[in-house]
Amino acid sequence: MATSGTELGELADDRPLLGRTSTAERVADILRTRIAEGYFQPGERLSEESIGKALVVSRNTLRExxxxxxxxxxxxxxxNRGVFVRVLxxxxxxxxxxxxxxxxxxxxxxxxKPPFTLDGLEKAVSNGRRAARExxxxxxxxxxxHFHRELVALAGSVRTDELMSAVLAELRLAFHVVDDPRLLHEPYLVRNRQILESLxxxxxxxxxxxxxxxxxDSREQLVEVYARLVAEDGTE
Structure with missing residues (x-):
């Protein structure tokens, strides 16, 4: 699956995020976000030349x-093939x-003991319900x-936050393969609210x-759907 010129133009819009001192970490932040958003799909080959030109960074920086x-x-x-978005x-x-x-x-x-600072969880629940209505x-x-990131953030641990962010970023690689996101995510809108109220x-x-x-329940549902789709695609 090739990345179109239009998509690379959108990637170029991220160039200001690099700041004056372009670093591999900042480039990785941009690409990580784009992968999480599904801009780069699982199994897609990443072109050093195209991405390097879009972000105006050196090949060495991009490789890092x-x-x-x-x-x-x-x-x-x-x-001998290149770098690809991982297929779980x-x-x-x-x-x-x-x-x-x-x-x-x-x-x-x-x-x-409560009260806890639950503003982040409240916002995630509200955003989910709004997105569903639309x-x-x-x-x-x-x-x-975001709901689960905010839940883990209640621990007040930078290390735990970083670990959870990495785990959830990897999980989204599986979500991008699912062809019916409504089936996968809608049932948990009510359950998020129930967990919030219980907390x-x-x-x-x-x-x-x-x-x-x-x-x-989420694991069983996702594994069932994901296993079928991966088998049909023949990518595993």
Whole structure:
């Protein structure tokens, strides 16, 4: 799948984000965001020449950015073929959910007594409901991702935030393969609100049980759909 000239023109709009001191980390930030948004799709080959021209960065800088994102498991380098957006295996999706369950449930378990600062969770729930009313199902997906990032942020740990961000970025590679985002994400709008209300009530044990079931259901649903699509595509 090739990237069109129009899309590369849009990528060039990100050039100001590089600032005066272009670094591989800043380039990686831009590409990471674009991958998360589905601008670059799983299995797509990334052109050093086209992206380098769009961002006006050297080939060495771009290759270092590719290396960073490969380390994060968002890209994969194939010998004599180039760099591609990674296509997750079904086992990857299952492992991501195991990791999420460990992190998110532990955060809820470790919370103190309310009141908590739940503004970020409230905003994510509202954004998800608004996107659903407008039929923007990828927007619902983004709101759900933000909900879980805000949930983990309640721990007040920079390291945990960074770990969760990396896990969720990788998970979105699977979401981009799914051909019916409404089926995947709509059921969790109500459940996000229920978790928020349970947190606000101070019922940590009940919230943890609710969250564990939520994640188990989400994993089973996504794995079933994803395994079928990957098998049909023959990419695994």
């Amino acid at each position: 950015a590719f290396r960073l994102l490969t380390h994060e498991r968002l890209l994969v380098h194939e010998l 295996a079904v086992e990857d999706v299952e492992d991501i959910y195991r990791t999420r369950r460990l992190i998110e449930c532990a955060v809820v378990r470790g919370l103190g 039929g923007r199902w990828k927007g619902v997906s983004t709101a759900n991702i 606000a009530s101070g019922d940590r044990e009940g919230t943890e049980r609710m969250l564990a079931t939520y994640l188990d």
